[in-house]
Amino acid sequence: MNKILVTGANGFIGKTLVSHLNNLGRNVVPLSSVDGNIADRVTLAKFLKQDIVHVYHLAAKTFVPDSWVNSQAFYQTNVIGTVNVLEFCRASNIPLTYVSAYVYGHPDSLPIREDSAVRPSNPYAMTKWLAEQVCNFYANTYDLPVTTLRLFNVYGIGQAENFIIPLIISQVLDGGKTIIVKDLIPKRDYIYIEDVLAALLATLNKQLGYNVYNVGSGTSLSVQEVINIIQNVAGTEKKIICDNVIRSNELMDVVADISKAENIIGWKPKYSFQQGVEKILSSNYKN
Numbered sequence: 001m002n003k004i005l006v007t008g009a010n011g012f013i014g015k016t017l018v019s020h021l022n023n024l025g026r027n028v029v030p031l032s033s034v035d036g037n038i039a040d041r042v043t044l045a046k047f048l049k050q051d052i053v054h055v056y057h058l059a060a061k062t063f064v065p066d067s068w069v070n071s072q073a074f075y076q077t078n079v080i081g082t083v084n085v086l087e088f089c090r091a092s093n094i095p096l097t098y099v100s101a102y103v104y105g106h107p108d109s110l111p112i113r114e115d116s117a118v119r120p121s122n123p124y125a126m127t128k129w130l131a132e133q134v135c136n137f138y139a140n141t142y143d144l145p146v147t148t149l150r151l152f153n154v155y156g157i158g159q160a161e162n163f164i165i166p167l168i169i170s171q172v173l174d175g176g177k178t179i180i181v182k183d184l185i186p187k188r189d190y191i192y193i194e195d196v197l198a199a200l201l202a203t204l205n206k207q208l209g210y211n212v213y214n215v216g217s218g219t220s221l222s223v224q225e226v227i228n229i230i231q232n233v234a235g236t237e238k239k240i241i242c243d244n245v246i247r248s249n250e251l252m253d254v255v256a257d258i259s260k261a262e263n264i265i266g267w268k269p270k271y272s273f274q275q276g277v278e279k280i281l282s283s284n285y286k287n
Contacts, residue, residue: 005031016197017058044085052092057085057096061073067122093144097204100150102150154190154191164223165190172234176238178239182242185224186253187222187253190221199267205265214256229277
């Protein structure tokens with residue numbers, strides 16, 4: 001039976017994708033760090049004869065602050081690991097969906113298109129950009145179908161609290177009287193997890209060559225606006241305390257141009273930020 005291999009299957013997006021594919025009746029082969037190190041080529045060897053027809057490659061180190069502390073581990077997992085996945089796909093000409101990230105750095109203009117200048121602003125983004133280049137090389141050199149999705153700021157049920165949305169939601173619901181954040185001004189393009197799943201599924205249709213798509217909402221919200229919306233949905237009016245800590249090399253505004261994905265693979269987001277928050281809070285949210 002045709003199988004779909006998902007690397008990073010125990011991650012925030014990976015878990016959700018595996019569950020969704022299983023619900024659709026697809027035969028899913030999950031691969032996570034408990035099965036081996038993706039940077040070790042032998043980890044994938046046992047799947048070579050399992051009739052894999054598509055690979056979703058999500059395995060990566062992702063927490064940006066850690067990428068400054070232990071950059072080498074990020075290069076090993078995110079770049080060498082992607083090379084190993086590409087070699088696996090090349091052996092049987094298996095189409096690959098590579099899940100990348102925001103790699104543009106400080107944008108020249110908004111919204112950001114796929115052909116906008118790429119300026120990785122941290123080691124994590126640099127590793128994702130390098131992995132994209134390897135994907136491009138394999139697609140063009142070996143005629144391997146590869147689709148890269150550049151995810152903007154994903155949020156949803158099950159995300160770790162060291163990310164801004166679950167951090168704020170946790171404080172809104174914790175019974176305390178205040179919400180504490182470092183900065184209220186930076187704006188980001190937040191995309192709900194179910195919209196990301198729809199984009200991932202849209203790449204199952206085999207596309208020749210190398211293709212890159214932004215996956216965002218096409219709008220941006222400041223931290224202040226995010227807090228206001230979450231409090232409105234939760235029915236709270238807690239005091240907001242801002243530490244006024246501006247991160248080094250902070251991006252002040254990020255908005256994705258998502259027209260290419262809509263025009264070519266027929267994907268566009270369905271959830272507004274408020275609708276996404278409503279779904280999270282209605283799920284008996286626990287972090």
